[in-house]
Amino acid sequence: MKLTIKNSVVGSIVVVGALALAACSPANENDSTETATEATTTTATSTTSTTTATDAAADAPLTLTDGFVRATVEGTPMTAIFGTLTNTTDEEISLTGFEASVDAAAYEIHEVVDGVMREKEGGLTIAAGDTHELAPGQDHLMLMGLEAPVEAGDTVDITLILGDGTEIELDPVPVRTIAAGDESYGEDGELMGNTGMDSMDHSAQ
Template identity: 55%
Template sequence: MTTRTLSRMSFATLAVATLALAGCSDSTKESVDDAASAVTSAAAEAGDDAKDAAKDAGDKVKEGAADAKDAAEAAGKKAKDSAEDAHNDTMGTLTSEDVHLHDGFVKAMPAGAGMTAIFGTLENHTDREINLIGFTTSLGAADYEIHEVVDGKMQEKKGGITIKAGGEHVLEPGADHLMILNHDSAIEAGATVDITLKFSDGSKVVVRDVPVRAIAAGEEDYGSDSAHGDHDMDHKHDK
């Protein structure tokens, strides 16, 4: 309520009271009525002002609550990001500068074949021994295993692949390789695949844009039972 409005109400009220006490005549009745109308009008205006003030106050409370909510969400996200960063810091230190897949490639595969492999040379550019224990790819739904060939039979390589400090490990047909299982879609030559290598210290190193190549069928026949020996293709491992 404004000072002007209060003044108008006070003046009009005083006028009504004075005229009433004085026993006003008919000639002054209209003046009394005018004064009364002024009081009523001032009161109405004061009510509108109060409503507006209350609405403004309510809007400010809502805005304050919204700002507080946004601030809380931002703080929560920042805390989550910090926690994830701290978690990553404790989950290993290997980077793409430490581990390379030299001349790596994925063997092309037709739709329905269900399996293929990744070859190349894993290079350890650190001064310590590292242990590859698993991997995934950008191909999506599939099972991923590290394999070896023993006495002509392919099997999962228990314990993964250990690479000495400054050393390398060759992935090739008929020996150790990274196996992609239970993948039904075609993997066509000329495409590229991202590979995430997982190490025993918790590190994950992403090798991007590994090419898909076609190699001679005689080098490794993943579709024959003899190539897999007793390996169970229904295993569900690292998806």
């Protein structure tokens, strides 16, 4: 009787040991390794995609750093894009236009001359390796005749168009509110309060 019990215990131990051995077998190790490898590969692929997009933007002949779109003010269907343009090449570059992912009647490059804001004929020319600031009261990109408000917290996709026809898609540009004194437009489009003057004509002529 004791022998029978001992044999049963030994048999149980053998069965449990066999199951444990099976769980640790190379086949199961391979399954676990394959799962971990798949997860790692997925993460690596996602990271690579993000890095590739960022690298592509950084390698463009013309880049925009610290860029932002000013949130629109109620009743004013226009706004501007600011930031620093950098010519990353060893040749002069001309920025002749741009497009954006918001519906607008016109996308224009503007300048301020003698207190008057107007469309800049011929666009912007940036020397090799040089930068060009887009700022309130200075050169900037203008969105005019907006069909809907552009609100803080949103992002806008912008494509720069160069004189040779090259199109550069920028990373999404954030929309944010800036102080009223920095940039404020009147009902007719005149600029108010960003150069110490009460108002400035915003006509294209």
